[in-house]
Amino acid sequence: MSDRNLIVAGPGRLEIVDEPVADGPFRVRTLYSGISAGTELSFVKGTNPALHEGFDPVLGLFGGSPASAYPVRRLGYMEVGQVVESHTPAVTEGAVVAMTYGHRTGWTGDPLRDRVVPLPSGLDPLLGIYVAHMGPICANGLLHAAAEVHGPAVRGLGDGVAGRRVVVTGAGVVGLLTALFARRHGAASVVVIDPTPARREVAAALGLETLDPEAGDPAVTLKTAWRHTADDRGADVVFQCRGQAASLQLALRLLRPQGTVIDLAFYQGGADELRLGEEFHHNGLAVRCAQIGRVPRGLAASWDRERLSAETIDLLDAYGGVIRKHLVTAVVPFDEGPQLLTDLAARKRQELQAVLEF
Numbered sequence: 001m002s003d004r005n006l007i008v009a010g011p012g013r014l015e016i017v018d019e020p021v022a023d024g025p026f027r028v029r030t031l032y033s034g035i036s037a038g039t040e041l042s043f044v045k046g047t048n049p050a051l052h053e054g055f056d057p058v059l060g061l062f063g064g065s066p067a068s069a070y071p072v073r074r075l076g077y078m079e080v081g082q083v084v085e086s087h088t089p090a091v092t093e094g095a096v097v098a099m100t101y102g103h104r105t106g107w108t109g110d111p112l113r114d115r116v117v118p119l120p121s122g123l124d125p126l127l128g129i130y131v132a133h134m135g136p137i138c139a140n141g142l143l144h145a146a147a148e149v150h151g152p153a154v155r156g157l158g159d160g161v162a163g164r165r166v167v168v169t170g171a172g173v174v175g176l177l178t179a180l181f182a183r184r185h186g187a188a189s190v191v192v193i194d195p196t197p198a199r200r201e202v203a204a205a206l207g208l209e210t211l212d213p214e215a216g217d218p219a220v221t222l223k224t225a226w227r228h229t230a231d232d233r234g235a236d237v238v239f240q241c242r243g244q245a246a247s248l249q250l251a252l253r254l255l256r257p258q259g260t261v262i263d264l265a266f267y268q269g270g271a272d273e274l275r276l277g278e279e280f281h282h283n284g285l286a287v288r289c290a291q292i293g294r295v296p297r298g299l300a301a302s303w304d305r306e307r308l309s310a311e312t313i314d315l316l317d318a319y320g321g322v323i324r325k326h327l328v329t330a331v332v333p334f335d336e337g338p339q340l341l342t343d344l345a346a347r348k349r350q351e352l353q354a355v356l357e358f
Contacts, residue, residue, distance in 0.1 A: 001020070001021045002018040002019055002020055002021060003018070003019050003021055003104050003105050003106045003107070004016050004017070004018055004019075004104065004105045004334070005017055005018075005019050005073065005102065005103070005104045005105075006075060006076070006102070006103035006104070006334070006337045006338065006341075006356075007071050007072060007073045007075060008043050008044055008070060008071060008072040008075055009070060009071045010070045010071070011044075011045070011046035011070070012044060012045070012046075012342065012345065014044065014337070014338035014341050014342055015338060016334075016335070016337065016338060019104075021106070021108060022108045023108065024108035024109060024110050025086070025087050025088040025090075025091065025109065025110050025111060026083055026085060026086040026087065026088055026091045026093075026108075026109045026110075026111070027083070027084050027085040027086075027106060027107070027108055027109070028081035028082065028083055028084065028097065028099065028101075028106060028107045028108075028109055029081055029082050029084045029105070029106050029358075030079055030080070030081045030104060030105055030106055030107070030334075030358045031080045031081055031082060031096070031125055031126075031357075031358055032079070032080045032125065032126050032128070032129055032331075032355050032356065032357055032358070033076050033078060033079045033080070033102075033103045033104075033129070033334075033355065033356045033358070034076070034078030034079075034129030034130070034134065034353060034354075034355050034356075035076065035078075035103075035340070035341065035344070035351075035353075035354045035355065035356065036076070036077065036078065036134070037172065037173070037344060037351070037354075038172070038174075038243060038266050039077075039266065040075055040076060040341070041341070041344055041345045042266070042268050043072045043075060044341055044342070044344075044345040045345050047268040047269065048268065049062060049268065050066060051066060051069045051070075052066065052069075053065070053066060054066045054067055073102075074101070074102040075102050075103055076100075076101075076102045076103040077100040077102070077132070077133045077134075078100070078129035078130065078132070078133060078134055079098070079099045079100060079101055079102070079103075079104075079107075079129070079132070080096065080097070080098055080099075080119070080125050080126070080128035080129055080131075081096070081097060081099060081106070081107065082094065082095070082096050082097075083095045083096075083097060084106075088111060090111040090116075091109065091111055091116055092118070095118050095119075096118070096119045096125050096128065097116050097117060097118050097119060097128075098116075098117040098119055098128045098129070098131035098132040098309070099114060099115060099116060099117070099132055100114075100115060100132050100133050101114070103334070103337060103356055105334065105358055115132055115305065115306075117131050117132050117306070117309045119131065119313075120313060120317075122317075123313065123316060123317070123320065124320060124324055126324065126328065126331070126355060127316050127320050127323060127324055129355060130177065130312055130316065130323075131309050131312050131313060131316070132309060133292065134173065134174070134177070135177060135308070135309065135311070135312025135313075135315065135316075136292055136305055136308035136309055136311075136312060137174060137264065137291075137292045138174055138177040138178040138181055138264070138312075139157060139181060139308040139311045139312060139315075140290055140291075140292055140295060140308055141178050141181075141239050141241075141262050141264045141290045142157040142158075142160060142161060142178070142181050142182065142185065143157060143160075143290075143295055143296060143299065143303055143308070144160070144262050144288050144290035144295075144296050145159075145160030145161060145237045145239070145260070145262050146158075146159035146160035146161075146296075147160070147296035147297075147298075147299060148160060148237070148260045148262075148286075148288065151298065152296075152297070152298030152299055154296075154299060154302075154303070156185070157181065157185045157311060158185035158186045160237060161182045161185050161186065161187040161236075161237065162185060162186035162187065163186060163187075163188050164187055164188055164236035164237060165187070165188055165189045165222075165226050165234075165235050165236050166179075166182045166187040166188075166189065166190045166191070166235065166236065166237055166238075166239070167190075167191050167192075167193060167222065167235040167237075167238045167239070167251070167254050168182070168190065168191070168192045168193070168238070168239045168241060169193050169194075169238060169239070169240050169241060169242055169247045169248075169250055169251045169254075170193075170194055170240065170241035170242025170243075170247060170265065171192050171193075171194035171196065171199035171200060171202065171203045171210070172199070172241060172242065172352070173327060173352060173353050174241045174264055175192060175194070175239070175241035175242065176192070176202065176203060176206060176208075176327060177315070177323075177327075178239045178241055178264065179192050179203065179206075179208050179239075180206060180208075180315060180319050180323075181311075181315060182239070183207075183208070184314075184315055184318055184319070189209070189226075190208055190209065191208075191209045191210065191211055191218075191222065191235075192208050192209070192210050192211075193210070193211045193212075193213050193218050193250070193254075194210070194212075194213075194242070195212065195213050195214050197212075198350075199352065200212065202326045202327065202352060205322065205325075205326045206319070206322055206323075206326055207322075213250060218250070218254065219234070219250065219253040219254050222234060222235060222254060223254075223256075226256075228256060231257075232256055232257055233256060234254055234255050234256035234257075234259065235254045235255055235256060235259060236256060236259060237255075237259060237260060237261075237262060238251040238252075238254050238255055238259070238260075238261045238262070239261075239262050239264060240261050240262065240263045240264065240265050241264050241265055242265055243265040243266045243267055243268060244265075244267070244273075245267060245270070245271035245272060245273035245274045246273050247265065248261065248263065248265065248267075248271060248274055248287070249273055249274055249275055251263075252279050252280050252283075252285055252287075253279050255279070255283065255285050256283075257283045257284055257285075258283070258284045258285070258286075259283075259285055259286070260285070260286040260287070260288055261285070261286070261287045261288065262288050262290050263287055263288065263289050263290065264290055264291075292305075295308075326352075327352055327353045328352075328353045328355055329351045329352045329353055329354065330351045330353075330354040330355065331354075331355045331357050332354060332355070332356055332357065333356070333357055334356045334357065334358045337356050340354060340356075
């Protein structure tokens with residue numbers, strides 16, 4: 001008995017390989033697996049920093065040779081499966097669950113090692129791809145915005161956006177889910193900025209206001225419209241969700257004085273276009289990296305990954321229909337996964353959210 005696993009054998013080389021099934025407390029049969037167009041494609045294209053330098057988790061520094069580059073045997077973190085066998089009372093046989101084990105036909109799980117998030121019976125199981133990891137990434141962005149205002153006294157995700165003017169730079173999946181989170185939690189205004197017309201159309205279909213950064217300077221537009229006092233104009237908070245330095249530079253320009261960019265992007269090539277001698281310096285701005293590996297200081301006990309997944313399920317309950325209709329642009333059989341990822345990496349195919357179906 002074996003599972004089939006989609007791996008990156010080398011730069012630009014994707015394969016489906018057979019791997020023996022291990023014994024363990026429970027078995028999951030995969031139903032859907034979402035593709036991350038940022039992190040996953042960086043392994044396909046060879047641009048992920050971890051392929052070229054090792055990371056010392058104790059010192060928190062990159063440097064030296066990586067422990068191993070290729071093959072990348074665990075690709076993907078948005079899986080939904082059904083528990084087909086369980087020998088532990090911690091996991092219910094027959095349950096549909098969200099997990100993070102890669103693009104595989106099945107997985108032998110252990111509740112002491114793996115996160116297992118049961119999905120509500122009324123939720124479209126395909127939307128469960130967002131529950132274990134991608135949704136919590138976006139919810140954690142709002143949590144960081146809340147901590148900028150309230151420190152460890154944060155009570156809810158709305159604490160950093162409720163009644164405030166919010167900009168999201170980048171209309172990929174992370175940007176759009178973050179924008180929906182901000183609207184769900186009471187932002188006074190949410191504007192999504194992206195240069196791609198098709199992505200702005202999706203944002204508009206989700207009921208979000210959009211701006212084209214190439215049709216005029218959005219910083220001038222929004223700072224003219226958003227007045228706090230005579231010399232205090234701009235966004236209260238910007239969620240930067242596009243992995244390009246120019247987008248971070250724009251995010252800084254959009255902020256009101258002493259505002260904060262909450263950065264959820266992955267700059268695979270560095271950030272050479274970033275300019276810190278202009279708005280960043282003169283307006284006293286801040287950039288806060290919000291990655292799912294850690295929540296803000298002082299909040300770990302009350303805001304663990306499980307709570308962020310619960311917030312994601314709440315978002316999907318509210319907006320699941322439009323998310324399924326407008327964000328998920330391709331559902332592809334698992335056997336076509338290698339070609340799909342190859343085409344996405346080579347930009348021969350454009351998808352907002354591609355999903356593998358098993």
